[in-house]
Amino acid sequence: MAYQVECSQDDEFMIKSEDEHEVIEHVKEHAHEKHDMDLSDDDARDMVQEAS
Ligand SMILES: [Zn+2]
Incomplete structure (x- = not known):
């Protein structure tokens, strides 16, 4: 399983990793x-x- 966050602001930021802390x-x-x-x-x- 992996964890991800997409920025809610109007930009292209997205991070996905198996390390939630990262x-x-x-x-x-x-x-x-x-x-x-x-x-x-x-x-x-x-x-x-x-x-x-
Ligand atoms: Zn952002």
Whole structure:
């Protein structure tokens, strides 16, 4: 099983990995760099979807 996040903003960001922690870290980095948003781990985890 893999985990993925697609950015809800109007951009092309998408991360998919079998490591949920890696996905969360990339989402937090993307949100900070591109959207000037500081997400908590819980905020980022809420965005994670399970993918096959
Ligand atoms: Zn984005």
